[in-house]
Amino acid sequence: MVKDLSVGLCGLTLKNPVIPASGTFGFGLELADEMDLNVLGGISLKGTTREARYGNPTPRIAECPGGMINSVGLQNPGIDVLVNEKVPSLRKVYDGCIIANISGFSLDEYRECCARADACGGIDLIEVNISCPNVHNGGMAFGTSAESAAEVTRTVKAVCQKPVFIKLSPNVTDIVSIARACEDAGADGLTLVNTFLGMRIDIHRRKPVIANKMGGFSGRAVFPVALRMVYQVAHACRIPVMGCGGVASAADVIEMMMAGATAVQVGAENLRNPLACPEIIEELPVLMDELNINTLQEIIGTV
Amino acid sequence: MNKSLYTIAENTLLAPKTYRLVLAGKADVEGEFVDIAIPGFYLRRPLSVCDREDGKLTLVYKVVGEGTKALSQMQPGTELEVLTGLGNGFHPEACREEALLVGGGLGVPPLYLLAKELKARGKKVTAVLGFNKAGEIILAEEFRAVCDEVLLSTADGSAGVKGFVTDAIAAARPSYDFFYTCGPMVMMKVVCGTLEGPGEASLEERMGCGAGFCYGCSIQTKNGPRRVCKDGPVFKKEELLW
DSSP: OOOOOOETTTTTEEESEEETTTTTTTGGGTTTTTTTTGGSSSEOOOOOOSOOOSSOOOOOOEEEETEEOOOOOOBBBHHHHHHIIIHHHHHHHSSEEEEEEOSSSEEEEEHHHHHHHHHHHOOOEEEOOOOOSSSSSSSHHHHHHHHHHHEEEEEEHTTSSSSSEEEEEEEOOOHHHHHHHHHHHOOEEEEOOOEEEEOOEEEETESSSSSSSEEEEEEEEGGGHHHHHHHHHHHHHHHEEEESSOSSHHHHHHHHHHTTTTTEEEEEEEETHHHHHHHHHHHHHHHHHTTOSSBGGGGGGOO | EEEEEEEEEEEEEEEEEEEEEEESSSOOOOOOOEEEEEETTTOOOOEEEEEETTEEEEEEEEEEEEHHHHHEEEOTTOOEEEEEEEBBBOGGGGGGSSEEEEGGGGGHHHHHHHHHHHHHHHOOEEEEEEESSSSGGOSHHHHHHHSSSEEEEEETSSSSEESOOOHHHHHHHHHESSEEESSOOOHHHHHHHHHOOOOOEEEEOOOOSSSSSSTEEEEEEETEEETTTOOEEEEEEEOOOO
């Protein structure tokens, strides 16, 4: 029997639930020569701010058991380049769901960038990053209290017609209260989780490996924690969840969906294997057959 | 970029902690470096290509951490998953007649393939190779077999000119119209700062994806941010800010 991998997400139909996570797939175009982008359910583009940013000094990357730390620091060409160049170029070669990921250092910046993304024809969905651990006085600061998360949500929802997902930080005591605050403030969905604040020290040099000292830890090791948070949030909220964190296989995708995720983002695994997403998508029907699943939609939140 | 399996044909000690790794597999025709998955480690390890012929890739690496230590213990016959065809290399076509190659330590191996390409184009090639001490010298014979002239320097004076590559260059004053350098950043900074005329430098940086989409290895240049893995690792001297 032909397997149905499609899922519905806020009125959009994704051909499958697999989406490369923001920051681990550039603006999509970087990988256009390496794979058929059109197999992907969606692409979450690199986090974008109002002005162009170089980001943090190098080294920005550190190896860890079961994962890695990154501290890229939101390097991006700015919202103008996103809506005028990156998205139109990607739209020409990609027919799936294009997700703009927006970061900001102030409510004004979030409002302005989300309004610009909302007005950009090629963008299907807006993901608001209130959880970047790598920039000071921004990003994560908004995502670590229910009040400020709700404030960002209200601010961007006021200027957006397109579905707005808020990307949550796992570096909080109670992610459910923040998720509920975003839902109450009008979020159409939630993406969780962003990276976990982490650190490594080079014991020979007696210095942090990462130039910025700390960074975001991600990779296979975080999967159980991310899954737990997806499960808690999906069961506490009515809006859809995109599950993210340590996903590396078709089995992980199905596990995330059983926990309550409608779509599943693949992050750090892309850095180990640039072909991770197409390989997972190819593997999904085989695993569905083994598990007697005919349509992926039917397994969402079944545990 | 290609992802494929290669088999270790050779993994031998060349100098203290420094190994020659020969991989047999799919004929790989381009790319400045490869990115090797080492079982048990999360990210791949990027290594520059030292030589490439008949479907074999020669890489030279130094044990600097747990990943390269594990690699050094792998036996011939072991399969490794490798991303090939990564990065932009040196431009042998930029040299008119006489090339100067300046390598330091583990920056020496990638210049070997370049030396062969330059000779294939009929250029006169002088190589200046710098090491800490005589016991750490690698590939000197291989360079001598290819280049018109090979100058050595060691920091402790145990072989060649005592001092740095720049001291060997100052003593011999080789003629060149284009230089190519690879080595420690401090060495390349001095080389690019003191050598006249145009040249290229091959940079090193901790990488995430190795293929240009994670932006983990971006550096600031005169032309804005550039990814060492994708826009480089070789950059024009004039582009670098140091």
